[in-house]
Amino acid sequence: MKKIKWVLAAVAVLGMMLCTGCRSGENGEIYVYSYGDYFDQEAIADFEDETGIRVIQDTYDTAEEMYPVIEKGTADYDVIITSDYMIEKMIHHKMLLEVDKKNLPALKNIDSRYMKKSESFDPGNRYSVPYMVGVSGIIYNKKMVGDVKIDSWGDLWNPKFKDSIVMPDSVRDDFMIALRLLGYDQNTSNEKEIKAAAELLKKQKPLVYKYANDSARDLLADGSAAIGVVWNGEYIYTKDLNPDVEFVIPKEGTEFFVDSWAIPKTSKNKANAEKFINYMCKAKVAKKNFDYLYYTTPNEAAMKLIEKKYRKEEAIFPTDETLDMCDTLKTLDTKTTDLYSKYWKEVKAK
Incomplete structure (x- = not known):
């Protein structure tokens, strides 16, 4: 199913390229990154088609x-x-423009829970x-883990899964896991706590099959890892390929991200930027993007349009608890960043 979507997306992009000359862009352009x-x-x-505004797109791999x-x-x-942490950094360095909510009538579709979560990095x-x-x-x-109940980050330290564990290849994500398992704040700046987390990750390393990011899902889907x-x-992507996989959020809690639209201070067309953001907040558009990605949409209005089997899936739409x-x-x-880097190098070098 995902492959079909990729093909359709490629066709759409090709159509846009061929049709660049026929899009008048009578209402200007907008540059999206x-x-x-x-x-x-x-x-x-x-x-x-709806606005007459031509969209020019560029992409990047990481927020950094x-x-x-x-x-x-x-x-x-x-x-x-x-992402949230980068929004916070850009606000601190005065790199963003305030959005004019009067120009975002579709903002009402965003679930108040996620608006509140966003205030942790964007007050107000x-x-x-x-x-x-x-x-x-x-x-x-579930077949490969057998009768072991998976509900804790500690399960990633189970010797039974030696050479069958996939961990993130990311300093903050790995330390988040170890810090939570130890009962510490995932954003701690306490060197003793960071060092303790590093020691825990060192103990785990002999059990790890691979440190991976995007390829992790494929290793689970094809049975290379348990x-x-x-x-x-x-x-959803992984389960479509392998119906034996399940997803659980560990009882110690976890990392949560919010990816958000923002307008750089260097924007040449704030009005069109707000039209674009408002459009992306519309229920039908948010539903279309959910169907493409299967990540949690914060768009409450779109939820009514999403298939019930997905709405009931707590892996995709976590409970308030x-x-x-x-x-x-x-x-x-x-x-603090240097401290994490220092101890991460020790983990990877051991």
Whole structure:
């Protein structure tokens, strides 16, 4: 199913390229900078047809890659989408414009729970609008794990799964797991706690089959690994390939992300930027993007349009109780960042 969507997306992109000359763009243009393959291209084409605004897209792989482009003004983008901790950093450095909520009537569709969560990095929701949400958890093959009940980050230290565990290849994500297992704040700046988490990760390392990010889901889908860490949006894709996999959010709680739309201070067309953000908040558009990604949509109005089998799936739409156990990663000061880097190098070198 996902492959079919990729083919359709490719066809849509090709159609847009061939049709560039026929789109008049009578109402101007908008430059969008986003993570790659992060929304249905049909939605972009529909926005152009509806508004007459031509969309020019660029993509990046990581928020860290995006940041210097905006900071240095290498290119003038009207709209970006990026993660919570980076939104927080950009607000701190005065790199974003406030959104005018009067120009965002569809903002009412965003669930108040996620607006409240967003205030942890954007007080008052002044600079950002939630687009997609996700939680980190454990995906496992129920046949391969046997009679072991999977419900804790500690299960990733079970010797029974030696050479069958997939961990993130990411300093903050791995430390989040170890810190939560130890009962510490996932954003701690306490060196003793960071060191303790590193020691725990060192003990686990001989059990780990591979440290991986995007490929983790494929290793679980094809049976190369029994248990691993993924974002909840990868669950449906993986289960479509292997019906034996299940997803669980550990009882110790987990990392939670909010990816949001924002307008850089260098935007040349704020009015069109707000039209674009408002369009993405419309229920039918949010539903289309959910069908493309399977990540949690914070769009409450879109939920009514989503198939019931997905709405009832707690892996995709966590309960309030689960959300209460989740926190976003915070931007750390340079000294603390260096500490994590130092101990991560020790983990990987051992």
